[in-house]
Amino acid sequence: MNKYYADYAATSPIHPDVVEEMTEVMHHIYGNPSSIHAYGREARKIIDEARNVIAKSIHANFNEIIFTSGGTEADNMALIGTAYANKDKGKHIITTAIEHHAVLHTCEFLEQNGFEVTYLPVDKTGRVSVEDVKNALRDDTILVSVMFANNEVGTIQPIAEIGQLLSEHQAYFHTDAVQAYGLLPIDVKKMHIDLLSVSAHKINGPKGIGFLYENTGVRLQPYFYGGEQERKRRAGTENVPGIAGFKKAVEIIQKDRQKKYDFYEQLREKFIQRLKEESINFKINGSESNYLPHIINVSFPGTDVEAFLVNLDLEGISASSGSACTAGSLEPSHVLRAMYGSESDELFNSIRFSFGLGVTLEDVEDIAKITAKVVKRLTD
């Protein structure tokens, strides 16, 4: 049985060059970057080089990058760190109903600790309106967190517009760019972004490493205490091999970015076209104009997502519903709920396919064919 990985939005395979880079570092460079001897300096050099490459990738300055253990930590740090450091200016936070749980659950934690959070709705395409952000803004708003592009349906948010709006307001602007980074051009200065989270493992880098961009001047309270690493924002000896791998992954993802983007568009078109040829009933969840091409969230009326995913897996296709699990069983997606309401069928019959490095046009055709076979079996 052929196996097809179609869950790149969950995580992606590590690029062989990244593996090589990390292996090299693990073999030879083991100094502590904080040490004042030759071994330490060697390790420190790797981190500085990586910081440089990563800062440039979003048009940030060198000293505006904080390495974290991944996207979740970056989100937590951005939200909790700014909330606690700026509570003298207000306790109001604005976010959206479709954020990743790393943001949503952190907001719930902040609510339990005296902060007030406004969760903005989205339209049927999964997009938040700038007007809603504007209307929700108050004098005591200290932070607005809107994801760059959604991880379940791929809808791209009006980040530059929100940034523009907030440039006149005290509130900091955070965006979780975990899913968009590497595929969309990001300029934190032009977009007026103050805080931005990225994770390495979504871009063919290693797991366990990510970064938070923090605009110079942002007041951020650290919540790891210890040494003076990351300008005291995040104590703890750095994950040097991870950082080295992250840098390599960023270099690779930036190369021919537009070409890759265009290829993912082709994969998407081919996949949808193939599904149409199978004459099964389906509908794309998300936006027709503002979307990440590699994420395709499809609703198949008459199917049931739990049986569907298991069937796909047993046929060799690894896809996802995009939503969270408790004890392994699926909870209806909060993103689809925000788009369609809590009673809609899409919550129970939608599958997320996501593509990336190494996926071919033939692969997506096969995936579409097998998917259609499963749909026919389940709707018989």
Place this chain on the structure above:
Amino acid sequence: MKDPKNTRVVVGMSGGVDSSVAAYLLKEQGYDVIGIFMKNWDDTDEFGVCTATEDYEDVIRVANQIGIPYYAVNFEKEYWDKVFTYFLDEYKAGRTPNPDVMCNKEIKFKAFLDHALKLGADYLATGHYARVIVEDGETKMLRGVDSNKDQTYFLNQLSQDQISKVMFPLGHLTKPEVREIAKKAGLATANKKDSTGICFIGERNFKEFLSQYLPAQPGRMETLTGEYKGEHQGLMYYTIGQRHGLGIGGDGDPWFVVGKDLERNVLLVGQGFHNEALYSDAIIATKVSWVSNKEKPKEFRCTAKFRYRQPDNNVTVRLLDNDEVEVIFDEPIRAVTPGQAVVFYNGEECLGGGTIDKIFKNEKQLTYVG
């Protein structure tokens, strides 16, 4: 039957030792085994961690040890609608429900079986102590070989259609043997404690749990002749034949629950384990279901259990209309309780069963029982 390797078996895995061994044995026999965990109840602790997570973690460990794919499926809505609603309704009616029987009938061997079939399964397997054989052109359900663990009592509502798609890999084993197999195979759940009580209540206090859903109405305790014996905390907390929790002191034999007067909200009590009021000699059972599709004689002799682990009783069964039967006992039986299951056996074979509805002694209905 197909070759095992072309036979797909979905095993319902709870994270306990029984279903772990069931999956292990099937895998050893060469079947195409898939482990699935059912999440039927939503319960989170103070940090929002779902209590089912620990059990699912055990399913994952065992499935990986055995080398089978594992998944989970959510039947919270079905469980609530079909089992928990029934459970509360029965308590409201002053009866003692058996949610395990209902769960097997409506969830494990219906919703879950349907799910398994959707995954291309030929069979659904569970870790129940019962056996299935094909004989005389139909599928029969036999008691588990371990008479101490036999679970056919809880499976009595399964139909021919259901039972013909089921495997019980532990039916020929005793519990100590199952533990031994788990230990030898090094399964992560080999030493895991057996779960006790009703699944959705778990180890919690039953009274506290029930009071979250049904208002407790305290009232009087009386003897059958109307003598006041104190206060009860709510009729739903008591079952027929119960001794504990009455708090009636004094001399003589201990006190037992002998009945309930729902209308007056009075708990009826009597003295002595063998109190005469606790004995009955016939019942009418409703919602009777037979494993076999073959027509039954209008009247026949067999044995019956009126509660789990009770020794068999000789009875005569008379078929009435509408899935009802009259069951006449050879000897009077103590504490037969409305709402519980009556299950019929012919030797090793479990014939089916129903819900105990009306209770009689000397051809008179014992209305005080409920």
